[in-house]
Amino acid sequence: MVLTFKSPVRPPREVSMTRVTLRDVAAHAGVSHQTVSNVMNGHPSIRPATRDRVLAAIQALDYHPNQAAKALREARVTTLCCAFYGHDAENVDDPYRNVVQSAFIAEANVHGYSMTTAFVQDGPESFDSLRQRYRQGQFGGVVVVGNTLNAAQWQALQGWGLPAVLFDHRLPDSAALSVSSDYTSGMHALVAHHAAQGRRHLALIIPLQDAASTAVDRREAFRAAAAQHGLQAHLIAGDWSYASGEAALHTLWRGGNSPDAVLGGNDRMAAGALRAALELGLRVPGQVAISGFDNFEFSRYTHPSLTTVNVPHAEMARRAVRALLARLEQHQTPPNVVLPASLVIRESA
Template identity: 35%
Template sequence: MPVTRGPEGREEGPLQTRRRVTIDDIARHAGVTKTTVSRALNARPDVNPETRDRISEIAERLGYVPSATAKVLRTGRSHTMGMALPSFTWPGILEILRGVSDVLDALGYQVTLFPLTRGEEAERDLVFRVMPSLQMDGLILILPPGMLRYIGELASRGVPVVLIDDRVEHRDRDFPSVGTTNVSGARAITRHLLQLGRRRIAIITGPDTQDVSKNRLAGYRLALEEAGVPFRQELVVGGNFEPPSGQAAVESLLASGQRFDAVFASNDQMALGALRGLHAAGVCVPHDVALAGFDDDHAGRFTIPSLTTVHQPLYEMGSAAARTVVAAAEGQPSERHIEIPARLVVRESCGAGGERSS
């Protein structure tokens, strides 16, 4: 049965908890003082290079791990960023996390996740209980509705905060933010459908309380206006960004008797539901009705037909937010409001043929 050896070389049983190695242990093995060990491990110039190398080798051999708390006390920095997010169920969250994680890892930072699935209670806990008790150099927020009023409290304590957010009201308070071009993205995909000859384009919107829904509806209306096509309120159906609401929306349109030759769903999840609803009703996509979404979720690449959509640059948004919060924590200048362009991705569901981006 394998055994381990503690800092003094004594055998430890398989179930025995190994004691944490301290600078006292390193000092005894190296035959130097604790002060010398501390100076060597912190790369102080007043330590002989040979002594520093020997101490580093002993520390590695013993399995020494520096105390994070001691490092914070010494430097005033934890090299840890918090990230608060409203849900793990949104498909795009992994792309944002990947962008954040890649940048923070490259810059020598760790990330701690704070899910806000409990709603307002979790938001209050994060601001007034969790953040004050932890050593965080900054916070990235994927902002849920209603939390904006708490951010000022964090900022007033000197915590760098960066929002990944589509709303505009936070700009009045000058919180750094990263977003995408929702209006121009929705305009581009509606214009694409119009160029394919579709004239009665229905839209499935998200919740009307969210700026992302308002912005995508605004882009849709702008494209209609530019093409001289009248806006028809009866072709606007509300959803909640979930697939069942997309299916219910097209079922409602079909039941109403309203003619429509295309559907623009304000996100891909609702587009997937719409595709199912149209298929169940015997409506052929794209021959009878063209279909398009927004976000470029992975699932849309594998539907039949594959989904025309707008690519939301989630990885890039996460990367930009991470660079911005690190810059703020390190006292470096950075852009206050970053907007990364969305782009049209043409696939089969609009009737224009194979995949291409623009």
């Protein structure tokens, strides 16, 4: 049966420029807002004539309930967000992003939550978009993945009242709740391994100007560990990519002062260095030892397999979700988490 409705006796409110609310529907139908709520929830006490009048008002005003806001009011937030700050949404082959995003989703699902993803770039428009999504009730809290996020940006997030956890990054002199890894001890273990093999001249491929805590920790630990073991050491620029690792090793060998161990600041640059060694006809680890940092899955399948430092990214992601849920559900601020990084010895060093 097709129902048609005549124009209402009283004119509707002026609601065209704003979201129609439950109270607008109630005023249109001449009933209380609780009656409208009862109709929408199928309460059996509502008389058929009243139900028809409310349904007619809903149709006339094109009312759509805001389910996200309803969930927030009832303390039943069921969606979290992982916000990748400074990451390219199109870079789908980034192993770091793939590992942590998968772990976020899996852990959220364990606790009965879903996980949405946002990509935030530097600039007010991008942050405003994230804020609007939060205020619209699309998610109840966020894990921020981005080791270039600064203290001012973090404070802006806090100013929204947004429950947040900082992933794989620490801010100096900040109360930011964070989950990270001990990159310093991992780098010390890697340098000590090269020293124990009799390597005396080490080079680290890493971004030289990157101010992120993950990069700073690796650079400073490399310098300190090399000095501790009395090794010659220097840095050469890379940009975290495979291609930059390949280019860096070629540059080192063209310079005529070839190291006997090359450390990649991550596994991708180390894999690029392995490729360059093959192109130059170098024996690995005979002429030069090559090692990485992260222990992504592909590091087991390079030839030779890559000695590296294991960073427990998946466990870090699980801990970050749990920390966020502690804020949302128990209104607690758990302590910061720093998980150990450990040496993985394979064939390349």
